[in-house]
Amino acid sequence: MLQATPTPDRLAKPTLPPVATQADIGAQVYWLDCLPCHGDRGQGLTAEFRETYPEGEQYCWESGCHGKRPYDNGFTIPEYIPPVIGAGALQKFADAAQLRSYIFAAMPFWKPGSLPEEKTWQLTAFLLRENGLWDAGGELNASNASLILVGPPQATPTPEPVSPADSPAAFSYAPILVGLAAFFFVIFLLQFLRRK
Numbered sequence: 001m002l003q004a005t006p007t008p009d010r011l012a013k014p015t016l017p018p019v020a021t022q023a024d025i026g027a028q029v030y031w032l033d034c035l036p037c038h039g040d041r042g043q044g045l046t047a048e049f050r051e052t053y054p055e056g057e058q059y060c061w062e063s064g065c066h067g068k069r070p071y072d073n074g075f076t077i078p079e080y081i082p083p084v085i086g087a088g089a090l091q092k093f094a095d096a097a098q099l100r101s102y103i104f105a106a107m108p109f110w111k112p113g114s115l116p117e118e119k120t121w122q123l124t125a126f127l128l129r130e131n132g133l134w135d136a137g138g139e140l141n142a143s144n145a146s147l148i149l150v151g152p153p154q155a156t157p158t159p160e161p162v163s164p165a166d167s168p169a170a171f172s173y174a175p176i177l178v179g180l181a182a183f184f185f186v187i188f189l190l191q192f193l194r195r196k
Ligand code: HEC
Pocket: 030, 033, 034, 035, 036, 037, 038, 077, 078, 080, 081, 082, 083, 084, 089, 090, 091, 092, 099, 102, 103, 107, 108, 109, 110, 115, 123
């Protein structure tokens, strides 16, 4: 655990005000689950942020850490981890609902889908507030999230499982099956006519 120090500690756990909002709790969830990759200010895994790491652990993607040969229970991480707070961040999400769905489905990067729904709402509320997109006054939930705009309108913002209709297999098999059916039908017809 981090020690309490008299100088402001960039990596210290955020404290909760007496009456904590969803976003306040989200700040703590962010600190625990997201900060190591997305930075203490949401700046992403920048060189400047990596300097807060102990010497020898600042090059996260090198072998032995999160590189090609990770530790036991380790995992590889990309060299670029995008910012989630600040100008230009989160632009691939049209609204808060899409942002929340992405976090729920894809984060944390090393264990996607492991966050309970409630935490993903808290995290989204926190990110909206930090980006000045929402005052975080009330509660963020499924009924109002799509009304809070984040980036420009998007066609395909969240990763979605490829549906069978989109998969190349569905396109290539259908004509072959139809062709085969027609072929056997003609054979059958010829046999039938010959017997007559
Ligand atoms: C192990 C590192 C890691 C952790 C921990 C992590 N992320 Fe990420 N995050 C990534 C990477 C890498 C990407 C880029 C993924 C991609 O583009 O496919 C990403 C992308 C994102 C994005 C999309 C940003 C954009 O504009 O493309 C959001 C939002 C996000 N993460 C939120 C979170 C939240 C919230 C948490 C905490 C629950 C979290 N992440 C934890 C590594 C991490």
